[in-house]
Amino acid sequence: MKKTYNCKLIRKEELCPGIFDFEIECPEMAQAAKTGQFLHITCGGSTFLRRPISICDTTDTTLRFCFQVKGEGTKELSLREVGDMIDVMGPLGHGFETVPGEKTVVIGGGIGTFPLLKLARETDSAVFLGFRTKELVVMEDDFKAASGNVTVCTDDGTYGYNGFAIAAMGEYLLENKVDRIFCCGPTPMLKAVKQIAEYRDIPCQLSLEQRMGCGIGACLTCVCETKDEGMGKYKQVCSCGPVFDSKEVVL
Amino acid sequence: MANLEVEYCGVKFKNPIVTASGTFGFGYEYNEYVSLNEYGGFGAKGLTRQPRGGNKAPRIAETPSGILNSVGLQNPGVEVFADVIMPDLAEKFDTNVIANMSGNTIEEYAEMAEILSDTDVAVIEMNISCPNVKHGGLAFGTNAAVVEELTKEVKKKCKKPLVVKLSPNVTSVTDIAKAAEAGGADGVSLINTLLGMRIDINTRRPILANNTGGLSGPAVKPVAVRMVHEVYNAVKIPIIGMGGVMSGDDVIEFMIAGARLVALGTGMFVKPDLILDVKRDILAYMDRFGIEDINDIVGTLELN
Numbered sequence: 388m389k390k391t392y393n394c395k396l397i398r399k400e401e402l403c404p405g406i407f408d409f410e411i412e413c414p415e416m417a418q419a420a421k422t423g424q425f426l427h428i429t430c431g432g433s434t435f436l437r438r439p440i441s442i443c444d445t446t447d448t449t450l451r452f453c454f455q456v457k458g459e460g461t462k463e464l465s466l467r468e469v470g471d472m473i474d475v476m477g478p479l480g481h482g483f484e485t486v487p488g489e490k491t492v493v494i495g496g497g498i499g500t501f502p503l504l505k506l507a508r509e510t511d512s513a514v515f516l517g518f519r520t521k522e523l524v525v526m527e528d529d530f531k532a533a534s535g536n537v538t539v540c541t542d543d544g545t546y547g548y549n550g551f552a553i554a555a556m557g558e559y560l561l562e563n564k565v566d567r568i569f570c571c572g573p574t575p576m577l578k579a580v581k582q583i584a585e586y587r588d589i590p591c592q593l594s595l596e597q598r599m600g601c602g603i604g605a606c607l608t609c610v611c612e613t614k615d616e617g618m619g620k621y622k623q624v625c626s627c628g629p630v631f632d633s634k635e636v637v638l
Numbered sequence: 639m640a641n642l643e644v645e646y647c648g649v650k651f652k653n654p655i656v657t658a659s660g661t662f663g664f665g666y667e668y669n670e671y672v673s674l675n676e677y678g679g680f681g682a683k684g685l686t687r688q689p690r691g692g693n694k695a696p697r698i699a700e701t702p703s704g705i706l707n708s709v710g711l712q713n714p715g716v717e718v719f720a721d722v723i724m725p726d727l728a729e730k731f732d733t734n735v736i737a738n739m740s741g742n743t744i745e746e747y748a749e750m751a752e753i754l755s756d757t758d759v760a761v762i763e764m765n766i767s768c769p770n771v772k773h774g775g776l777a778f779g780t781n782a783a784v785v786e787e788l789t790k791e792v793k794k795k796c797k798k799p800l801v802v803k804l805s806p807n808v809t810s811v812t813d814i815a816k817a818a819e820a821g822g823a824d825g826v827s828l829i830n831t832l833l834g835m836r837i838d839i840n841t842r843r844p845i846l847a848n849n850t851g852g853l854s855g856p857a858v859k860p861v862a863v864r865m866v867h868e869v870y871n872a873v874k875i876p877i878i879g880m881g882g883v884m885s886g887d888d889v890i891e892f893m894i895a896g897a898r899l900v901a902l903g904t905g906m907f908v909k910p911d912l913i914l915d916v917k918r919d920i921l922a923y924m925d926r927f928g929i930e931d932i933n934d935i936v937g938t939l940e941l942n
Contacts, residue, residue, distance in 0.1 A: 389670045391910065429908065435855060436700050436907060460700075476910065598696045598845075600705065601907040603670070605663035607683075607709045608698035618714040620691030626667070 391476045392416060397449065399469050402525040405456045406498070407465050409473075414448045416477050422505040423482025423594055423630045426452060427602035429474035432463035439599045439609075439625065441502035441571075442478060444529075450477075453501040453526070479602050480629050483592055485510050489566035493534075494556050494580060496572030500526065502594055503571055508533035510569075513559055517552030517572065521545035553579045565589055574638060581633040591633035597624040612637040640924045641931040642917075644678065646876055646898050647799030647824040649760045651678035651734055654932055655889060655916055658880045658903030659684050659738035659763060659803075660709065661854075664723050665731070671910040674727075676917070679734030681901060682719070682727075684765050685754075686739070687746045689715035694847035699836045704855025704882065705904055706834050708848035711740055716750045724757040734760035738803070744788050748795040755797035762798045763878075764789070764823075767805030767830035779805040779830075782817035789821025801878060804828040804869070806858075811865045812872035819873045826869060827878035827901070829862045855904040856882040863895050870896025870937050884912070886919020896937040 398410035416426075420442050427437040438460040444451040456462050467473060483506050485491070491510050495503045496517040507514050507530055514537040518524045524546055530537045538555050539547035548555045553576060556568075560583070570580040571594035584591030600606035604626030613622050613635055622628070622635075642653040657668075659681035665674045674680060692712025699706045714723070716739065727735055737759040741747035747764060754762050766779035766788065778784055785802065793800055802818035804811055806829040815826050831852025836845045844850070862881025869877060879897025882904065883889055889900040906912050920932070929935060 388672070389910075433702065434700065435703055436698075436705060598698050600698050600707070600904075601661075601667070601910070603667040603910065605667040606661055606698075606707070606907060607663070607692065607712050608695075608707055610692070610695045610697065610712075612694070617689040617691060618712060618718075621695070621712060 391474060393472045394475050396467055396469055396471045396473055399467070402453065403523060406453065406525060407456070408443075408451065408453045409467075410449050410451045411473055411475065412449050413475065416475070417445045417448055417450050420445045420450060420478040421482040422485070422509055423502060424478040424480050425502075425629060426450065426475050426477035427479055427599070428464065428476075430460040430464040431467070432459065434460045434463055436460070436600065437476065437602060438464070439479075439602060441594070441629070442505065443501045444505045453498070455498045476602055480625055481627060483569055483594070483630050486567070490564065491567045491569060492556060492559065492565050494552055494568065494570045494572070494576070496552060496576040497523070499572030499576070499594070500530075503569065504529055504533055506569055507537075512536070512569070513563070513565075514538065515540060515552040515556045515559070517542065517576065518546075519543065552576070553583070556580070557583065560587060560589075567591065570594070578638045581638060584633055592630050593633050593636065594630045595624050595628050595636070599625055601625070640921055640929065641933075642920070644898055644933060646878070647761060647801070649734060649799060651899060653678040653917065654893065654899050655913060656734075656736060656878065656899050656901045657681050657906070658901040659736070659765070660707075661903040661906060664719075665727065668906065668910060669731075672913050674731045674733050676913050677733050678899065679736055679760060681736045681738055681763065682723075683713050684711050684738040684740050685713050685716045685719050685750065686711055687716055687741060687750055689713065689718070696845060696847055697851070699845040699851065701834065701836060701853060701855070702857060704853055704857035705907075706836055706846060706851035706853055707831070708846045708851035710848065716753050720753050720757045724759060728758040736761045736763050736801070738763040738765050740765040744791050747788060747792050751792045751796035751800070755795070759798060761801055761825075762796060763801045763803050763827055764792060765803045765830070767803050767807070779814065780808050782813045785814050786817040786821040789818050789823050793822040799824040801825040801827050803830055804865075805830045806861055806865060807833050812868050815869040815873050819875050823875060825876045825878065826873065827880065828869060829858065829865055829881045832858055832861065854882065856884055858882050859888065863891055866892055866897050867895040867939060883916070886916040886923060889916055889920055890923050890935065893932070893935050894937070894939050896939070898936055
């Protein structure tokens with residue numbers, strides 16, 4: 388039987404204003420977790436629903452997740468201190484599917500970069516990370532430890548590659564053969580990556596986000612639109628995703 | 639050992655705890671957390687005559703102590719349920735399945751009742767109160783004369799106990815409950831969700847893609863308990879109570895108000911194994927008050 392876990396927060400860091408990096412202890416979940424899966428977390432305070440947050444990385448006994456304070460839930464979660472217990476369901480969802488030996492691209496934008504760290508380590512990937520500006524660049528060292536080929540980009544050119552991560556990826560694709568692209572980021576980035584991948588006929592997996600209820604596929608609230616009709620027109624991001632084949636979804 | 643078994647519309651439920659349609663899929667997802675056999679029965683996802691894709695996302699928004707949803711009856715259609723899903727559930731689990739159906743016309747409701755009558759479902763719940771679809775649903779549930787007529791016509795084709803699901807979005811829930819009873823309903827269930835709205839003040843747009851949605855969760859519980867109490871005093875047919883149940887104490891509260899069965903719903907999104915806590919709490923309550931049979935507390939409310 389699956390269950391919920393009461394996990395101790397063992398490390399907490401504020402990476403930049405409003406962006407937090409948590410590590411919790413739970414050997415069972417840590418060992419079961421696959422890259423791209425998420426945790427469904429009770430944030431506390433007066434918030435009611437759990438909040439879905441992607442797994443950033445794992446060790447044998449711990450899980451790391453990063454999040455931006457956006458609303459009441461993430462604000463409450465950010466107030467937790469080391470030693471506090473956090474009620475977590477997970478690991479949930481359908482993560483990235485990797486194929487050993489493939490040359491791949493990992494591309495993420497903003498807070499969408501967090502779920503890609505474990506993936507970057509587990510694949511032979513060129514990694515492109517996009518941020519709006521220098522102050523928002525986070526986890527660069529983590530990614531550089533995970534992959535030998537990391538390009539950090541800023542939209543305003545204040546750090547690293549001057550421009551969108553998509554542009555840097557586009558240049559890379561002109562000169563390198565790639566077997567697969569993995570992406571997580573804001574919708575405009577997902578749309579662009581989907582378009583580029585399909586134009587170049589490169590298989591592509593996108594990690595999506597949606598307001599969520601149960602987290603396990605029962606309540607049908609966190610859906611994304613697909614190319615199917617009827618019952619299958621909308622698929623649950625929590626259980627069919629959060630990672631989808633780019634050709635399956637309509638963004 | 640305290641007795642938790644309850645009879646509802648002639649069907650035996652091993653305990654009075656069921657689930658609310660729409661919160662529980664067809665049971666498979668939650669069965670990975672707690673065996674479906676632990677429940678007295680469960681309410682399956684609302685069905686329509688044809689498969690439905692449902693509404694655009696976002697379909698959910700948090701509210702104080704609750705949620706708004708606007709799923710819009712996404713479902714595979716009654717035939718897939720009758721031919722594939724229900725036979726599988728009957729083979730794998732030992733619990734009562736409460737099918738739930740919504741139609742656009744009286745004829746559609748009757749046809750679905752006929753199809754579901756030939757399956758192993760224990761009870762058929764007729765949804766006349768979905769706030770998230772343009773046709774049917776709530777339009778049927780707010781007019782007493784229509785409810786009586788609809789119930790009467792569906793009863794002609796329905797060979798299973800027929801339970802009418804009532805909307806709280808009416809002036810008098812008792813008028814609708816009486817109309818269902820007069821039409822021949824075997825039971826009523828209440829409450830469906832309360833129509834609500836949330837606005838994103840930054841974009842000045844509703845959070846839900848459907849603009850409005852149905853409110854559920856602990857926020858609605860006092861409304862639900864009051865309505866169960868009123869309906870209990872207005873009709874003789876048994877009640878399935880629901881709305882914001884988060885504990886065994888909440889189940890007891892609904893039963894005292896007059897519910898024979900009580901459904902868990904939104905609370906399971908937070909605690910997927912809520913049923914286990916609920917059963918433990920109920921047994922503790924019965925022990926504390928020396929109650930040997932859970933049926934003895936139904937409708938025992940004494941007003942001040």
